Amino acid sequence: MALVTFLSDFGEKDYYVPAVKAKMLAINPQLIIVDISHAINTYDLEHAAFLLRATFRDFPKGTVHLVGINTTGSMTQGYIGIKLEDHIFIGPNNGIFSLLADQDPGIIVQFADIHVKDSTFPTRDILAPIAAKVASGAAIHDFGGPSSNFRRLMARQAKATKEQIIGHVIRVDQYGNLITNIRRDVFERLNPGTFSIQFGRESLSKLQLGYDQVEAGDPFAFFNSMDLLEIGINHGHAGGLLGLKRDSVIYINFGV
Incomplete structure (x- = not known):
């Protein structure tokens, strides 16, 4: 199955998204192209990486993931293809792929100059053709060679001791729920049975265990489908009502 996912910060009002899809479909009209999102705030690598990390494993192994985020920015050091957990990712070498997993990719290919033309629209002109051809059966090695120049970004990590976990909000979702970087396995390893979660x-x-197990207007907390601590207010926008946003600090104190 020739499957490509597409993630960008292009929005839906301009020609950019259909132009990229048209380029891929011109190469292989049988491609299945699945949009992850094009509503990323411009240049927001952290949000884009969060969405891709949360979804890519749900696609079949071998899926090609095309990323068009900040492809012409000063952070971008060329264009690469990587293989990670039997998925292929194609996009700019700007650090976004380093945020997808706790381990480095098994394969990193820097696309050769012959495939990297001067363009003000590299997602369409450079990355889309490679993505379409790889999804159709080509190997990423056909477009370049191994590279050690893999740009890395440092994701904010929760800090944990036996007495406390200090985490941060990494995403305020559409409903105002606060998704944090506090992981279930860390919490369960440290939890002595009594704890207090402090937020604002x-x-x-x-x-x-879910969103609707408290009365309307009451706060809740649970570990979501990504095994991350999520905090919200039933039928309320927790971010706005609590004055919390991305990077706000969340504390879990144990034994209290």
Whole structure:
């Protein structure tokens, strides 16, 4: 199955998204192209990486993931293809791919100059043709050679001791729920049975299993489908009501 996912910060009002898809379909009209999102804030690598990390494993192994985020920015050091957990990613070498997993890719290919033309629209002119051809059966090695020049970004990590976990909000979703970088496995390893989650002026000493297990207007916390601590207000926008946003600090104190 020739499957390509497409993630960008292009929005939906301009010609950019259909132009990229047209370029791929001109190479292989049988391609299946799945949009992950084009509503990323411009140049927001962290949000883009969050979405891709949360979704790519749900696609079949061998899926090609095309990323068009900040492809012409000063952070970008050429264009690469990587293989990670039997998925192929094609995009700019600007650090976004370093945020997808805790380990480095198994294969990193720097696309050769013959494939990298001067362009003000590299996602269409450079990356889309390679993505379409790789999804159709070509290997990423056909377009370049191994590279050690893999740009890395440091994701913010929660800090944990036996007494406390200090984490941060990494995403405020469409509903105002606060997704944090506090992982279930870390919490379960440290939790002695009693704890207090502190966020803004509120605190909770109990985890729920879902969104609707508290009364409307009450706060909740649970570990979501990504095994990350999520905090919200039932039928309310937690970010706005609590004055919390991305990078706001969340505390879990143990034994209290």
